[in-house]
Amino acid sequence: MTRPARHTALVCALAAATALLPAAPVQAAEPPSPLRFTSCSGSVPRPAAPERVECGRLSVPLDWHRPSGPRIEVAVSRVRASGTPAERRGILLVNPGGPGGSGLPYAVTKRAKLPESVRRAYDVVGFDPRGVGRSTPVTCGPMGGLFDSPGNDPVPAGARAERAYLASLRALADDCATHAGRLLPYLSTEQTAYDMEAIRAALGEPRTSFLGVSYGSYLGAAYTARFPHRVGRMVLDSVVGPGDWYDFDVLQSRALLRQRDTFFAWTAAHAGRFGLGGTPAAVRDSYLRVRRELAARPVAGFGPAEFDRAVYRALGRTERWAGLADGLRGQLTDGDPDGLRPDGAFDSADSRNYEAANRVVKCADGPAPSPRDILADIRSTRRLDPQPVLTGMEASACAYWHHRPGRRTPLGSPDAPPVLLVASAHDPVTPIEGARRLQPLLPGSRLVTLDDDYSHGVFASRGDACVDDTVAAYLVRGEVPSGNVRCAGPGLPTAR
Structure with a gap:
C-alpha cells in the first residue's frame, strides 16, 4: 500500500476507533471557585461601547x-x-x-x-x-534554530539535506524538553x-x-x-x-500544492495587473525564480524559510493573494522582498510562544511518526512537485519527542x-x-x-x-x- 493510501486508511480506521476509546478516569477535583472578573490589560482590545x-x-x-x-x-x-x-x-x-x-x-x-x-x-x-x-505560557527556547534568520531551507533535497533536516527536528525536540520542563506532558x-x-x-x-x-x-x-x-x-x-496530527500535516501539504496551482492560474489570468506571466507555467517560473534568488542571496534575513512561511500564510486566504503576487513582482523587479514579509516579527515573544505551544500540544495528543516515515513523505510530496511548501509540518518534531503519550485524544x-x-x-x-x-x-x-x-x-x-x-x-x-x-x-x- 502506498504511503498516501496508508494515510487514508489510517485516518478512516481511526474515525471508527476513536469513539470506542475508553475514557481515562479522572479523580474528583475541588469545585472551582466562581470566576471573578476585573478590567483587562491593554493587550485585550476593547469592544464597542457601551459593552465592555x-x-x-x-x-x-x-x-x-x-x-x-x-x-x-x-x-x-x-x-x-x-x-x-x-x-x-x-x-x-x-x-x-x-x-x-x-x-x-x-x-x-x-x-x-x-x-x-x-x-x-x-x-x-x-x-x-x-x-x-x-495561561502558563510554554517556551522551547531556540527550537532547534527555528528562529534563525535567515533560516535553513525547509525543503530538503538529497541525502545530506535530509540528514540535516532530521537533525534540526531532534534539536527542536531537545529544546522543548529542556525549556518546557514539567509542562511537556500536560x-x-x-x-x-x-x-x-x-x-x-x-x-x-x-x-x-x-x-x-x-x-x-x-x-x-x-x-x-x-x-x-x-x-x-x-x-x-x-x-x-480525526487522525494523527502528523497525518493531518501531510494532507495539508498536498492541499497546499493544489491551492498554489490555483493561485498560479489566477495570477496568470490577471497578467496585466501583476506582470508575472500570462500562463500558469510562466507564473510558476517567476515564483521559483524568486525562491531561488532568495535561497542564493537572502535579503536582510529573508531567505527560503521566510519565503515559504509567507507563501503558507497567503495561500490560506484569497484576500492575501494580490499581496503575494505583488511581493513576487517586487523581488523580481527591484530585488526587494519587503512586500512578501507578513506583518509582525516571526521571532517576537508571542510568535515564539505560539510555535512552542503548537509543537508541544501536537506531540502530546497522540502517536508520532518515525524518521523513515517523514523522509518517505517528503520524497513522495516532492515527486508531486519538486518545490512544495512544508511550513505546516509541525508534528514532524514528534518523532524525537521526549514524552510519548499512551493513546490518541x-x-x-x-x-x-x-x-x-x-x-x-x-x-x-x-x-x-x-x-x-x-x-x-x-x-x-x-x-x-x-x-x-x-x-x-x-x-x-x-x-x-x-x-x-x-x-x-x-x-x-x-x-x-x-x-x-x-x-x-x-x-x-x-x-x-
Whole structure:
C-alpha cells in the first residue's frame, strides 16, 4: 500500500476507533471557585461601547488525572450578551485555532464579527489555552534554530539535506524538553478540554456552547468526547478532523500544492495587473525564480524559510493573494522582498510562544511518526512537485519527542447533541475531508459547506449570508438543518 493510501486508511480506521476509546478516569477535583472578573490589560482590545470586556483567572490542576497535585492558571475574558435577559442563551466559549492561538482577545475580535442576534444571545467567553499567552505560557527556547534568520531551507533535497533536516527536528525536540520542563506532558488538547469544563462550572452555567475554528474544532470535538452532556450548541468551523496530527500535516501539504496551482492560474489570468506571466507555467517560473534568488542571496534575513512561511500564510486566504503576487513582482523587479514579509516579527515573544505551544500540544495528543516515515513523505510530496511548501509540518518534531503519550485524544460522542460543522470547499489549511471524517463521530451533526470558496475560516468571516444565517439560527433558536447544507460561494477574487 502506498504511503498516501496508508494515510487514508489510517485516518478512516481511526474515525471508527476513536469513539470506542475508553475514557481515562479522572479523580474528583475541588469545585472551582466562581470566576471573578476585573478590567483587562491593554493587550485585550476593547469592544464597542457601551459593552465592555472583563478578564479573570482560574486555578486548575496541571494534571487533571491528579487534581491534588500542582496547579496552573488559565486566563479568561468575557463580553456579556447585549440583549435582554429573555434573549440570553448562556455562554459561547470561543477558540481561534492553532494549536497556540490566544483566545483572550478573540472574545472581542470574533464577537465583533458575529451576527447581532448571536451577540445579543450569548456572553462570549475567550480563554488562553494552557501553555498559551497568559495561561502558563510554554517556551522551547531556540527550537532547534527555528528562529534563525535567515533560516535553513525547509525543503530538503538529497541525502545530506535530509540528514540535516532530521537533525534540526531532534534539536527542536531537545529544546522543548529542556525549556518546557514539567509542562511537556500536560499541554494536551484533552487536558485543555477539562479546563473548558472548569470554566463552565466556575461561571455557573449548565451547558457550554462553543465556537471553535481550525484547531478549535479539534478542541471542541475533544470536549464532546469527555463531556457530551454538558454540550449546548457547538459550531466547529474549518474542521481539522480525526487522525494523527502528523497525518493531518501531510494532507495539508498536498492541499497546499493544489491551492498554489490555483493561485498560479489566477495570477496568470490577471497578467496585466501583476506582470508575472500570462500562463500558469510562466507564473510558476517567476515564483521559483524568486525562491531561488532568495535561497542564493537572502535579503536582510529573508531567505527560503521566510519565503515559504509567507507563501503558507497567503495561500490560506484569497484576500492575501494580490499581496503575494505583488511581493513576487517586487523581488523580481527591484530585488526587494519587503512586500512578501507578513506583518509582525516571526521571532517576537508571542510568535515564539505560539510555535512552542503548537509543537508541544501536537506531540502530546497522540502517536508520532518515525524518521523513515517523514523522509518517505517528503520524497513522495516532492515527486508531486519538486518545490512544495512544508511550513505546516509541525508534528514532524514528534518523532524525537521526549514524552510519548499512551493513546490518541478521543474525539466526538454519540451522546452529544447535534453539532454544526462548517467548511470551505477548497480550504487548503483544513481540507474539507476533515469535516467529512469527523461527522460520523458526531451523530446528528450537519455539515454546512461554502462551495466555490478557497479560504480558511468561514462563519462570521467570509461574509456569506447563507452560512451566517444558518449558523445564527442554530445558535440562537436551536434550529438544526434537516440535512447537510450547501451555500453558493464567492469564487476567486477580482484583482485590484
